[in-house]
Amino acid sequence: MTTNKETPWRWVPSIYFGTGTAQAAIATLALLLYKQLGLSNAEITLYTGLLFLPWLLRPLWSPFLGLIRTPRWWIVSMQLMLGVALGGVAFTIPTAHWLQGTFAFLGLLAFALAVHETEADVFYHDTVKGSTRSGLSSMPNTFRLLAFIFVQGFLVMVAGNLQLLYRNSISLSWSLIFYSVAGLFILSWLWHRTSLPSPYNESIHLLRRQQRREQFAERWQEVKKDILSFFAQHPRQQLAAVFCFTFCFLLPETLTSKVAMLFLVDSNHNGGLGLSPQEFGLTYGTVGVVGLIAGSVLGKAIIATKGLRTIVLPLSVAILLPNALYILLSETQPTSLGIINLCIFIGQTNLGLALVTYWTTLKSISKALGNHTVYILLTSVLALAQMVPSMLSGALQEWLGYNNLFLIALACGILSLAGCVWIRPMLLNKSKADAENNKNIDIS
Template identity: 35%
Template sequence: MDRAQQRSPWGWVPTLYFNQGIPYFAVMALTTAMYKDLGISNADMAYYTAWLYLPWVIKPLWSPLIEMFGTKRAWTTILQMVLGVSLASVAFTLPLSNFFQLSLGVMWLMAFSSATHDIAADGYYMLALRQKQQAEFVGVRSTFYRAATVACQGGVLFLAGNVIKHTGNPQMAWSVAFAVLGAVFLALALYHLFALPKPAEDARAVRSSAPMKEFFATFAAFFRKDGIIVILLFLLLFRLGESQLLKMVVPFLKDPLANGGLGLSTEAVGIAYGTVGIIGLILGGLAGGWLIARFGLKRCLWPFAIAIHIPDLIFVYLSQAQPQNFAWISACLAVEQFGYGLGFTSFMMYMIMVSQGEHKTAHYSICTGFMALGMMIPQMASGKLQELLGYQHFFIFACTATIPAFIMTALIKIDPDFGRE
């Protein structure tokens, strides 16, 4: 029995995916709240932060290099060190007069490092665990990946909000928040140097006499998969509505009532959306992983597709009613996030299914690249659309944009036994 099978996945899967989530949510979620506090408009914030998705879109271009050079474990540990330094570096850019340009520059470095880390870590996960374990731990990995959201959108937002409340200085507050986040990340990166097992399959690939030919053959093998057009359309369209909604949630929660928002403070957003809401998401992720392992992906996909999209109507209600009961707002966000947790777990398991076979690491990264493209393009326009339509009509539009997801769910093919114990 190799070392990867001797060491319990509970000793490294949770922390690996927690660390995978932190830089992603720092780039994609914390920037939204941070730039809102620092006075950047919704249109500029959405447009420029949506571009940060680009590394996840184009990461398949260099994903074969991860298989050709070095081990997945080595890539994972080295990149975690780079990411920890990048997170801490954000803190030094915010007090400067040109903080927007400088912080975005550091975020670009973080985004490219994080996207490359995703390739290595996801490939490592598939090499270190048997298929049954992959299905059993897909909910765990999703849960702890989302627990990073609690750390970022809950803990970091709460910390920044408290510092703002006591000092009135958003720049200092967010500098403190990113310094703390970088320190936590680096501590876990050091832990992984010793905790990650060394599976026998995770070995340097045998050097090909024609590496470029092998590079392009990896891509060609993906695009020769049966039903590739439907697969790509599913990856691009499944999150079309949710991607637009996601970018505007924090601005909606923070904007004053007169502007159509709910008027919550940064600290309150950290509690309601970043903590209570994410607890709902974590429970949804755990339930989703258990149900897929119990019944298989095919039987769960339609119920989970409904679960991720129908609760988006909650934001239509919140924008129309503008309730001021904090507990009620938090409960609404928890319900919406629980459905998102169920749906995203099935989406992740579908990408694992598509990537099975030779070059699974590179093929999984290609899947996530198309998923990221399906997030990036709609989000670039979401801020401008919100400013044109107002929150009420914007959320109605986002809900109608979920219709293509149901169409593609009806068209894809699923192995009846995939994911089932």
């Protein structure tokens, strides 16, 4: 019987709420901060796109974390580092060198987050077993998304209200917001030092230097062997299909994910909708995330009922609708918040459907082709697919305008559908297996 101290409810919600909070800080708060401080869209997307680098390099560092210390140690340490990094961002915002300072601390934040979420997933799977894990399978992603509502919705609204209170002092308002998030992580660090269970023997990690050096060499050889065998054992056409799907499916989303937020807050004469921080927090940070949750729940239910192979192509069409709605919004530039909210809700619901389809397919492919190293390799390809288009998207928007960029992103949906058609023969039409792949999917 699980004691009260060991129950996952003591630590799973707070761990994954923290993960989602840091993700939203990088994805949304940093972007809005730079927009209000006067950077161009090209500069904003370039700088924030570079923050994907730790995830791109994850295959090179993640296999070695367990040789240094336990997942529990990494989680607690990275939460402290997340708090320090967020505090550093807050401290440097009002300074003369705010760009260099905030970007350096955001880089530290991204690295700490990548390590934290990697080891949090390892810790969750090592600690929560059997029927308990089945009952809590949706909890990690649920609390990630609740954190997005808290950050993108509530905190962005608070930032807007602070700007009114302090007579449009943008630097002060954002500095206070980042200090508050830093404080949350310091509290989280203090909580998890005592609330996290201790399933590992810390002493086994206190090895002599030579032993650890030998283990690093052995682990590196294992990683190389797994990757080389992955490329050697499977036909080139099959590998091309896998990498084409992994890279291309989300291209319509990655090309506009940052620009769409900038479009919502940009002024009308620049082609945007001119939403205030409070309106953005309601529209994108609350209504949009609720739509994302609804789409993910619906997508999981459909895949579990119909089977992935049967439904993958119809569900993949959902990736097209968000950009179609952004085209409509950029053409009409409505002033009605109700119309904007409706479009964002429908678009994000369809995005949730598409993301669940993507992640379920990716996990199914990884199980069919190899082991966990293969999955890490594919997520690294995904990071590249997110990093490059998002870095270029701001420059493309300045060159083409919002409307034309959304049109190009919509046209890129052809690549998404082509990738699904190519990968479909590799998928097994088993609803139970698909339901298993659906568990603990991160769509944030």
